[in-house]
Amino acid sequence: MAGMGKIARRGFLIGAATVAGGLALGVYSLRQPYSSPLSKDLPAGMAALTPYVVIDRTGVTLITPRAEMGQGATSIQAALLAEELDIPLDAVRTDPGIPAPAYYNARIVAEGLPFAATDTGWLAETARETGAMVGKLMSLQITGGSTTVPDAYDRLRMAGATARAMLVTAAARRLGLDEAALRTEAGAVIAPDGTRLSYVELAPAAGRLLEPRKVALKDPSDWRILGKPMQRLDIVAKSTGTARYGIDQTAPGMLFATVRTNPARGGGVLHVDASRAESMRGVVKVMRLPDGIGVLADNTWRAFQAAKEVEIEWGPAPSPANTEALFDSIAGAFETRRDSRLKNEGDVEAALAGGADVEAEYRVPFLAHAPLEPMTAFAWFRNGMLELRAGTQIPRFVIDTAQRLSGLHEDLVGLYALPMGGSFGRRLEDDFIDQAVRLAWAAEGRPVRLTWSREEDMARDFPRPAAIARGRGRVEGGQVAALDLAIAAPSVSASQMGRLGVPTMGPDTAIVAGAWDQPFAIPSCRVTGHRAPETVPVSSWRSVGASANAFFHESLMDELIHAAGADPLAERLRLCTHAPSARVLEAVGQLSGWGTDPGPGRGRGLAFCLSFGVPCAEVVEVTATAEGIRIDRVLAVAEVGRVLDPVNIENQIQGGVIWGLGHAIWGELTHAEGRVEQANFDSYRAMRIDECPEIVVQALGSGGPVRGIGEPPVPPAAPALANAIFAATGQRLRSLPLARSVRFV
């Protein structure tokens, strides 16, 4: 946190560069980089080389603007910078920096475009470039969509190389030598005679130079850090209880807050009687909040106890009352609300005119993010400014929210972004920030730390939407000949972007992502999306649309392949049109011993999904025991273009598989009387260590675009498990969670 004092305070004073002119800006000015938030009024002795490298007398600080939710974002951003800067990772500090337009995400918009990752044609590429400009124009500093690495891969290496070039130029001038005669190593410029000038001593002079227009990047064969196992920069803190999350923030005189809001979201408050709560020990204040109440107390437990004691008459639920009504609303969209038909090859109607060989309906439930750290935020009004500390995936939106509520100028709202105790998409929302600001305002100058109870966190999640798919298909001559998949779901993009005030247009690709964009050439193939009404607000959940749609697509594929009498791996390979995807399928086949006899009572299931540009294939092996299904082993292969950290990628893929399997087996939010029925981890079950199978991972880096791995391992897990259960038992499971249909041991 050493860097925080300096940089965050400067953030209050200087503020971030603002976007002027909106859409009136032309393409030319859009291509100009935003001015660095570090570029002016630096404290004496501090130099900023690019928006990412800050050097003062005490050393080098690397700015890592993408949020740390557990995926190792901080470490990989630092590694990309440090590699080109030529400085060891243990010799740098990191700081999330001041939220600023300069840190826009150039990849986040492209993810939602209606072009498959396999499409590298002119139109798709142009659209992606335009998407990058939209991201820049809207200064979307967002962490999500597995975009951190693809967005940072060139950009941060360029930043590191630029800073290094400036330090070399400063050294060349100081020594009166040609730049070409100098080399860099371990945080210093080294002259032919062995003279070492440290970056720290060169920084003031380097900081006065203009950034070079062109720098060369290292050849990967010269990498010292990237591509090799790294020690995560946060690993010691996270292994010793010294990492500081939102829930751990403190300040002198701090009040501890919690909230209790209508469990039927949006129902409002009819009547509040806080008299008993207000008289409880340690309670400072009970206040009204939108849709509920907030409590300020002298510790979290007393705030929790008092919140329960407030007598509240809730308003009626504005959404359909129960799970059945919610599914009815989704099913109704098949008839009325076509949203997209992004894949329509061959002639599906003609192919199916003679009847379908397979016709089936599939369902997936609403799911909670439930990160283990519930929603938390720290807020403090002091000296005419608002200081926020919170874990968030959307720092600029958080500042906007705080600014709107407080009436303070943007420059007077400071946010220090904290590591998150998990997010999985949940902290793409800033509802808890809104509450923290209101509570801090009521605290009249005292700092406030807001902590949600787990029950509040479950009741007020913005869930992964439920969805229904209707599939039909035809086989011919031992091959899959036609596949027709219609998917109905509420629009995550419209719901989420609506809350952020960002307009969305056209079809929502999330409704069909992971199904329409798969690299298989089935002679007649159609994928249609239907937009269901937004009955309850929904949001991005690890792997978003693909989390549901891979289950639909890969279950239907498996049924068709079995109907054709073909082999699930061989038939997918025969149909596959994308070399990296075929490579992944072949590799998982080899890894799993596909085609060998799995043994009595055992079965193997295969599923594949290309999501976020990453082909990922998984084989699940199960045994049907007398007590129920036992998952023995999972084999997972993913192609990411280049493996930047072999240890972290294994951890991420294993974690994604566990996330996918655990939710496939038990995960479900049900509704009654307009409320979510699951209140805690007793009713919202997740995979535990004694339920976790062996997971063998192979990460491929065969060239091509460099991709992120946070989400792609999730989608294939559920269908691979369901397909394995079919292989072992002959029972086809078309509805999640699977534990509703079979027992697991």
Add this chain to the structure above:
Amino acid sequence: MRLTVNGTEHEVDVEPEMPLLWVLRDVLGLTGTKYGCGIGQCGACTVHLGGRAVQSCQIAAGDVDGPVTTIEGLGTPEAPHPVQAAWIETQVAQCGYCQSGQIMAAAALLAETPQPDAAQIDAALHANLCRCGTYPRIRAAVRLAADKLREG
């Protein structure tokens, strides 16, 4: 009331029914112990009470009948406990939020059962939820910690 935490005696003025978790976090400022569920389902609040792993959200302050050790008392960044050293070497953590509890549960297991088999490791850590899914690395880290402890 009087509590001994990480070898230091504290006099705290709290309700006897206040869970130990919140005394540690909000009264004593030992924030390495985490809140995740409050009902004994997630294990993020696991500490040692008289050397045994307990979920501190389920222990009322008034019922604390022995010395308490938290993650801060197990080891430090400068001098990590062998279990913590194994966690670091194995690169277990993702978000890291559950890991204090996982480490405390693992340390209690190894104190009692120095060479646990796979089933004993799973049984001892059953109560500790990890949403990120670091279980394969947790298993590896417990085995490595057992080796480290045996070698002294």
